[in-house]
Each structure stands twice: as C-alpha cells, then as structure tokens.
Amino acid sequence: MRYPLTLLLLVVLFWGTVLSAPAAAVVVFLKNAPEPVMGTLLREDAANIMIEEHLGDGKKRTRSLSRSDIEDIVYTVDKDRLQELKAADPSAYRDYAEELAVKKQDPEARETALRLYLIAASLDRSGLGRSSLLGMINLARGASEERRFRALAYLIDPAHDTSVLTTTNEVKTETPAGGPDGRLKLVAALRNLRQGEKAAASQLLGEAGVQAEFAKYEQFLSQAELTRMLQLSGNELTPEQLRKVLALEIALDTTLGAKSTDLAAPLDQAVSWSTIVVSQGVEPVSGLQLETITEFDPQKSQFDGRNWVEP
Missing domain, CATH: 1.25.40 (Serine Threonine Protein Phosphatase 5, Tetratricopeptide repeat)
Known part of the structure; x- marks a missing residue:
C-alpha cells in the first residue's frame, strides 16, 4: 500500500517534534501504592508511560507503567x-x-x-x-551546600543577620566524631565561639592538637585576635570578628573533604574561599558568589525550550 507524500511528511514532522521535545519531570501516583513514582517522562501512549525514575544517590532506572495502574500524573516543571x-x-x-x-x-x-x-x-x-x-x-542538596548558601546569605544581606549562619541541626558544644581530630575540634570551637559558647570554645582551643591545627591558618585569624575574642565580656562578636571566624571556619570546611559528612566540601574550593576576608565591609568574593555557588550560571536567564541561554 502506498501512502501520499504529504501524509508521510506529516508523520515525519510529527515524530520529529515528539522526539525533539524536552523531557518533562513527572510525579506519578499509582493506585494502591503509598508512595508516588518520580522521574523524567521519556514517552507515553494511550496504554503506557515510560519514565526514567530517580532512585537517589544519582542512580536512575527506566520503568514502564500501565495507565490502568495510574491514579494521577503531575507534571512538576512547566x-x-x-x-x-x-x-x-x-x-x-x-x-x-x-x-x-x-x-x-x-x-x-x-x-x-x-x-x-x-x-x-x-x-x-x-x-x-x-x-x-x-x-x-x-x-540544599547536602550539609556542605547548605553551609555555603547560609554564608552567602549572610554576606549578601546589608544587615548581616548572624542568625542565618546557624543550621537547625548544629550542635553547640558537642565535638564531631571521626576524621582529623584536631581539625574537627577546631571547627567545633569556632562554631561555639560565634554562637556565644566561649567556655566550650576555650576548652577545645586549649588542646595541643587544636592549637597545632590553628597555627596553620593564622592568615585568617591570629592567636592574639582569638585570645581577645575569648576574653572580651559578652557573647556576641563584632561584625569584623565574625567575618574572620567565618572565613576560617569555611576554609577548614573545604579542607575536610569527605572525612565528615556534616562538614564536607569540595577540595578545589579551598583557595578561592580563603579570600572571604576583605579589608572593608563584608562582600561576596571569588568562590562564594552567585556566579559560583552552584553549577548553574545565573547569566543564562532565558529558557529557549531546551536549554538555558543568555538573553
């Protein structure tokens, strides 16, 4: 059987459009299933849909679902x-x-x-x-990313509200377990210091291993400056003191790597984050800016149907 040329062209155009259309994120609610299935819609027809299911930890699998088993489909991104x-x-x-x-x-x-x-x-x-x-x-897709978002939120805020630096699961006096002991204890001491727990900070900073670790980072904060912070009356640090404590804490954060799930951060950020301390005021700097805080480029603000591009 021969088909008219115009019909064949329409079929080609139809399937070209379908195959070139951007994949849609979907949440599929199945009948008699307590949890929905989430993923990317690959294709669908009157009887079935095919999705790439997101399993967590970056793992995916292709799954075919019968429409007779589906209660509802929600397209999450328009x-x-x-x-x-x-x-x-x-x-x-x-x-x-x-x-x-x-x-x-x-x-x-x-x-x-x-x-x-x-x-x-x-x-x-x-x-x-x-x-x-x-x-x-x-x-945030992890504790390290949350800490970076909080640090930038603090820096970008003209009022420099310190409350944004405290995470909901942050422990003030408990020393994290595992990893390089001196470095982890130094991070814990700095957190205690900026949260006003000077006694706990002093106790940790008095340990020999912590002192040896601190000596490696005096370009951020000198021993004399740290001593003054601990001896001053009152619990709140000045904005400049807080800048320096935060800078050292973030620098340590980037060198811990995968040794601590709570403090881990990519190693290649250590150098650029070290410039967080500036001579005047609090300003976002290389490594902690909107342009570098995620893998997304905010200059590409126009979506063309498939990709994000610069307008």
Whole structure:
C-alpha cells in the first residue's frame, strides 16, 4: 500500500517534534501504592508511560507503567512557563521558584527552583538577593551546600543577620566524631565561639592538637585576635570578628573533604574561599558568589525550550 507524500511528511514532522521535545519531570501516583513514582517522562501512549525514575544517590532506572495502574500524573516543571520568564521581571523567577520548592522531592523541580532563585538574586541583588538565598537554603542538596548558601546569605544581606549562619541541626558544644581530630575540634570551637559558647570554645582551643591545627591558618585569624575574642565580656562578636571566624571556619570546611559528612566540601574550593576576608565591609568574593555557588550560571536567564541561554 502506498501512502501520499504529504501524509508521510506529516508523520515525519510529527515524530520529529515528539522526539525533539524536552523531557518533562513527572510525579506519578499509582493506585494502591503509598508512595508516588518520580522521574523524567521519556514517552507515553494511550496504554503506557515510560519514565526514567530517580532512585537517589544519582542512580536512575527506566520503568514502564500501565495507565490502568495510574491514579494521577503531575507534571512538576512547566516548560512553557519557564519560557515566559524574562529578565525584566526578576520577581517572576522567584515566584515560580517558590512554587517548585514545595515539590523538592522531585530532583528536576528542586534543581529548577535552585536555578530560578539564583537568577532572581542575580537580577535583583538588593531586592531579592537575601530572600532568594534563604529559599535556596531549604533546597540544599547536602550539609556542605547548605553551609555555603547560609554564608552567602549572610554576606549578601546589608544587615548581616548572624542568625542565618546557624543550621537547625548544629550542635553547640558537642565535638564531631571521626576524621582529623584536631581539625574537627577546631571547627567545633569556632562554631561555639560565634554562637556565644566561649567556655566550650576555650576548652577545645586549649588542646595541643587544636592549637597545632590553628597555627596553620593564622592568615585568617591570629592567636592574639582569638585570645581577645575569648576574653572580651559578652557573647556576641563584632561584625569584623565574625567575618574572620567565618572565613576560617569555611576554609577548614573545604579542607575536610569527605572525612565528615556534616562538614564536607569540595577540595578545589579551598583557595578561592580563603579570600572571604576583605579589608572593608563584608562582600561576596571569588568562590562564594552567585556566579559560583552552584553549577548553574545565573547569566543564562532565558529558557529557549531546551536549554538555558543568555538573553
């Protein structure tokens, strides 16, 4: 049987459109199943859908689901809406990020929300910078990333609100177990110091192993400066003292690597993060800026249907 040329062309165009369409993130609710299935929609027809399921730890698997077993399908990221976002309206990025943030169990929704928050902060640093970073904290993909988001939120905030530096699971006086003992204890001492627990900080800093570790980082904070902090009355540090303590804590954070799941950070960030201390004021610096805090480039603020590009 021979088909008309126009019909064949329409079929080719149809399948070309389907195959070139960007994959959509979906949450599939199955009948009689307590947990939904989350992943990326690969293809669908009247009888089945095929998804790439996200299993955690970066693992994925392809799974076919019968529509007869499906209660509902929720498309978590609206590609059309992403295309409507424009740099002239930074708040629209923030607003959609907030909507996607509630679906953070879905990896694509979480990553898209992070990207949108980042773009909003970049487009309107004074108006949306702090609030966007606070939104990113709740979407952090690990303890190290959360700490970086908190540090940048503190630095980008004109009021430099120190409360943002304290994580919900941070312990004030307990010494972390495992890893390089002196370095871990020094990090714990610095946390205690910036949280006002000077007695606990002094006890840890008095240990020989901690003193030896501290001596390696005097370019951040001298022994004399540290002693003055511990001896001053009152628990709160001055903004400049807090800058220096935070700088040293972050530098130690980057050198711990995978030795501690609570403090780990990529080793290649150690050099750039060391410049967090500046002579005047508190400013984001190389390694701790909107442009480098995640893998996303906030300058690419236009979604063209498949990729993020510069407008």
